[in-house]
Amino acid sequence: MLSRVAENLYWMARQIERAENTARLVNVNGHLHLDLPAKARTGWDPLIVITSSENLFRQLYGNPTDKNVVAFLVSDPRNPGSIVSSLAAARENARTMRDIIPREAWEQISGLHAQAGRNVQKGLLRPSRDEFLRSIIVGAQTIVGMLSGTMSHDVGFDFLVMGRNLERADMTSRIVDVRSADLLPDLGGGLRPFETIQWMSVLKSLSAYQMYRQHVDQSVRRVHVLDFLLRDVDFPRAISHSLGEIEACLTHLPNNKDSLNVIKRLRKLVSDADVETLEQESLHAFIDRLQVAMGDLHARIAQTYFRTNLPV
Template sequence: MLSRVAEHLYWISRYVERAENTARLISVNSNLLLDLPDGIAPGWEPLVDIMGVRSDFDKRFKEPDERQVLKFLIADRSNAGSILSSLHFARENCRTVRDILPREIWEELNELYLYAQENVTVGLTKRGRFGFLRRVLYGSQLFIGILASVQSRDEAFDFLRIGRYLERADMTTRIIDVRSADLLPDDVADLRPFDTIQWVSVLHSLSAYQMYRRHMQTRVRRDAVLRFLFKDLHFPRAVRYCLDVVGECLGDLKNNEQALKSVHALVRKIDRTNVDTLDQTSLHEYIDDLQLNIIKLHNTMAVAYFPKSGQQQQQG
């Protein structure tokens, strides 16, 4: 398989996954804000931090209020991580490798982008937001479903999965990082009901609530949530699970020694760290370290598999 094609496939998946994650995050935050009293509601600002676009946002907008943040995260084309930009980049990457992928993939990404472009104004209104975000979420899931049902398990499939799971691992760490920092200290007893609501919303942001309940068999608590989201071997958005998939795909490819080493190092870090005993500061440092290692893993793969010149694709 051509290196250029591999790179396009990898980015198609990353961008689709990013659009889905952003859509879910916005949707969950909207719900959360309805449940919390004004005084303690974290508002919309944390989303800017989760997406790692704080400096870009500050340059262009004055106030991190609902309208501005949503505009930036959904519709702003100068924000390369906005839903509209992500879908645009996914489609453009797909256009160049139409001959490799099932025809329905191109058709869905094409249609999804055109939908988003046409309906973005409605999507920014309170009433239209839910339907808009749902279409984006379903589009991503349709994309995954089409691949699952008709794409051969070849190198192309490996690169599509690597892109998706690396983006996911990265996003899961971001959500935990920012959300746990907002969360209320454990010793403020009278706010405990709201505390639980927020940890629940962390799980919802990753569509993890139901699976958490079934597998952890415990009420929603910081330590258990952290263990589940970092270390679970079966939940497909848990960091450990995502890395296992990346490792499995790399196993099919040639020239994989360095990349596999990076994956194994990351897996070891996760297995050996007792996340539930980390205080807020150490947790933040730990997540920082994981994210740097995820970037390193990407770079190692880029050296091994992607064109030397690189396409200067942006990374969130």
């Protein structure tokens, strides 16, 4: 498989996954808003920090308001991470690989991009936002299913799965971060009861609530939710599961030693985390470390497989 094609497959999967998870991110914040009493709400600007786009946002909009943050994340073509931009980039990537991607999957990718563009106003208005975000999530999941069900599970597919899972692990960590301490006020005193509701929101935004209930014999509490989203090996949006998927793909590929080492490091980081004590600041710092390591994993994969060079 050509390095360029492998790279395109990897990025296409990442961009589709990013669109889906940005929809989930906006969704979880929307629900938190509904759940919290007015004095505890933090508004929408934490999402700018979580998506690491402070500089770009400040350049484009200046001060964050609820409205412009949502527009920035959903519809702004100048934000390469917005839902609309991610889908456009995924479609453009897919277009260069029409010979590789099954026709139905291509039509689905192209269709989701067109549909998102057509309905983008819905995503900006409060009453229709939920419906819009859900349609993005369902559309992205349809593409994942279509590719899995119609494309040969060959080397190219490995790159697709790696791209998807790395992006997913990264975004799951960011969604957990929404609840971390720098960004939300310390819910001391009379606000404790709301804590459970908030963690339920996080689970729901990751479609994880049902699976959590089935597999965790515990009430919804921070420590158990964190443990589930970080370390569950069966739930497909849990970080450990995603890392396992990437690891499995890498074992099919040549020259995988360095990448596997980074995975090993990441897994250790996750398994060593003491979720009991991961409160507030330490949770945010931990997630930062996790994201840096995931960045290393990407760099290692890119270096090994996308930049094949002549021996010098």
